[in-house]
Amino acid sequence: MQFDYVIVGAGSAGSVLAGRLSEDPGIRVCLLEAGNGGNGMLTRLPAATVASLPGRPKINNWAFETVAQPGLNGRKGYQPRGKTVGGSSAINAMLYVRGQRQDYDGWAELGCAGWDWDSVLPYFKMSEHNEDGADDHHGDSGPLHVSNQKQPRPITRAFIEAAEQMQHRRSRDFNRGDNEGVGLYQVTQFHDPSKNGERCSAAAAYVFPVMDRPNLTVITDAHAKELTFEGKRATGVVYRKKAKGADITVSARREVLVCAGALQTPQLLQLSGIGAADDLVKHGIEVRHDLPGVGKNLQDHLDFTLLYKTRDTNTFGIGVAAALNFAGHIWRWRKTGKSMAATPFAEGAAFLKTSPDLDRPDIQLHFVISLADDHARKLHYGYGFGCHVCKLRPESRGTVGLHSADPFAAPAIDPAYLSDDRDLDTLIKGARMTKDILHAPAFSKFRHKAMYGMDDAQTDADWEHHIRARADTIYHPVGTCKMGVDAMAVVDPELRVRGIEGLRVVDASVMPTLVSGNTNAPTIMIAEKAADLIKATAR
Template identity: 70%
Template structure:
């Protein structure tokens, strides 16, 4: 089979690219996705994430693990990643967060021309269909539906009130370029009457509505195993489907959208990367790019949790199960109730030092007890507050664990390898606990969990963090764009030194944005679509 464009990975970026490139009826597009269609009820119902995130049965989830982390007492971290059309937007908390304007201005300062805040803002707007309509920074007609939360719990509003009692400013919108403050997150959730309250994954917003285009071919359960080259030009993809090996050819470009773990893995399996890395697995070098798989950055997350007598939240027990049945009926009726929750309802972007020019920690207030990615359950009701350092200094890597293309990559975030990350996390944990102890939260507090108590020293905080912290699912950077010798792609997202090959996903971010990474990934794909069409001379044909 031969197409103009072959896209590898139908996640957030791949769904956007497939939809946008196939708007040109003269361009043929093939999308390969290792997972399924991304339409089942656990994806559509936001609360279904509790069945997918832990990774039992690997429902729409790669459920990766890291190598042992020295900074986390030798523990292996857990790395859930979406495996379906929509990718991680099919299994995440749906939080719509762009980050801080300085994140993108910082990319431009690193030589990534065209990626400053003012230059990427039009692409955020083009993607977005915000429930509150369009204005100077928000879009009102894009494929991605962005909504206010359908039915936030009273405890989440109490968290926001408690934060204001601690003198943190309230914010009604975290996506205008300066995200400092506390409030409630907006979410990627349908607000139109037909699907009100359902998750709006990138696939649901962009791809599913256009799957019948004659110039778009979507192949699911197709695991890409190797990029095909003629010299330095990418010509297609070898993939495995139902134990059969197949190939697809690209006349114009191969577009890697596998994400921060799978895009560098596929490059390395195909002979592109650091020569020493490939030699370890007997892979012939096609093109040396030492930055492939390097520069891994992720938000390390530490959780504070408490038991609560309040039952108007997510709990475990007979009473909670009966209540959830009522919420399911409500969700089916009008899209509201607890089935519509993102779980992480309350938001905080705070400065651990008032002299900082932007927030350096993020809080996610969750209406349930969260322990080890919901893999350890607690009877009863409660709440949690996640704390992460927004701009980590630690850098890790993604390399091959095997030359078997079906094997998981070796993921090494090197969490807390830079001591500055630990200090920021300790400060953030103290600030979060102070909010949870404020008067507005007093009616909800029953018992703190995990041994957190008054009067803890920094050494005791460090012990807790090293024992329990793990990712909050924002890995980026392993195919970073830039102009230095470790850059993998140029600012047009073209693989350096190669032809007909781009990477379009979160792996191209040179530095981690100050917040959740799904909205930025969708923006990157929107911008890439324009770059690709411009190079093909087709922009004038796209509405």
């Protein structure tokens, strides 16, 4: 099979590219996805993320784990990643967050021309169909529905009031380049009457509406094994439907676009002979192109959660009464698009400074209306809530490599959490600030009992003990095929793989540094801009 463009991975970036590139009826686009079609009830119902997130069983989720982390008492971390058309945007909390102006201006200062805030803002706006309409910072005619939350819980509003009592300012828009403050997240959720309250994954925005285009071919259950080449030019992709099935090759006349994400894009490049020579040779892989930055520079938001029991039954709970109550919420959601079934769970937002001397927030809080303990893999009877804190710009750097040359093996993921002591220092300060908010007067009636002895933590040593024992990812890995001009850059500012023709990387792996917030909206922006770069090359 031959196409103009072959896209590997139908996640947030791959979905955007498939939708945008296939707008031209004169070109043929193939979108490969290792998972299923991504349009079932478990992706459309927002609260169904509780079924996919834990990875037990693996529903629309690769459910990876890290290597043992010395900074986390030798524990292996959990790394959920979407395995379906729509990728992680089909199983995430739907939070629409762009990050800070300085994040993107910093990319430009590192040599990534055209990626400063003012240059990328038009692509954020181009993608967006914001419920509040268009202005200087937002769009209202893009494919991606961005909504206000349908029915945030009273406990969430109390969290916001409590934060204000602690002198944190209120923010009604976290996406104008300065995200400091507390408030409610906006979410990638449909707000038109026909789909009101449904998840708007990247696939629901960009792919499902155009599946009838004759020039777009979407192939699911297609696990990419390796890229094909003629000399130093990428020519296609080899995939299999099953681990022991036959190899199938699709060819690309123009370009191969790898959009497999920050964990699997470097894995696929390495399996194809592109990476640091020493990393490849030890697995018996022939070196096609020695590119030392592949799989390096892994950055992620390490998340620590303060968990509490509550007597408030207007939260997500575990038990017979809670299950019956939630069944009613699903019924109301199907009728109106509202109710707790439409919740992103992480309803309350805060971007705060741990020191007034800082020029921008350095921690982010997610206030969650359930006991999401260990990624919802540890269940607790009754009702509860949690407040998650992460350092927005971690100093620790990790790697993604290979366990073996088997393309069906999981990648070797080593985020090196807390390998830089500055990350721990900031997390301790953030945990203290979070506890202060949860003990403010406005929140007192919701707080019943602290879990894991959190309220007993007084000293820095106490907090360090808690963090090393329970902290883990909040699902924002980036940077493993970073964009730039230095020796460790994998792609140039037009996202072309250095030293290889006809090959680009378009996903969160190209971020040279982690943005100050959630990564789905920035990944969609990257793909919107990439589509324009690809079209310009073809002209």
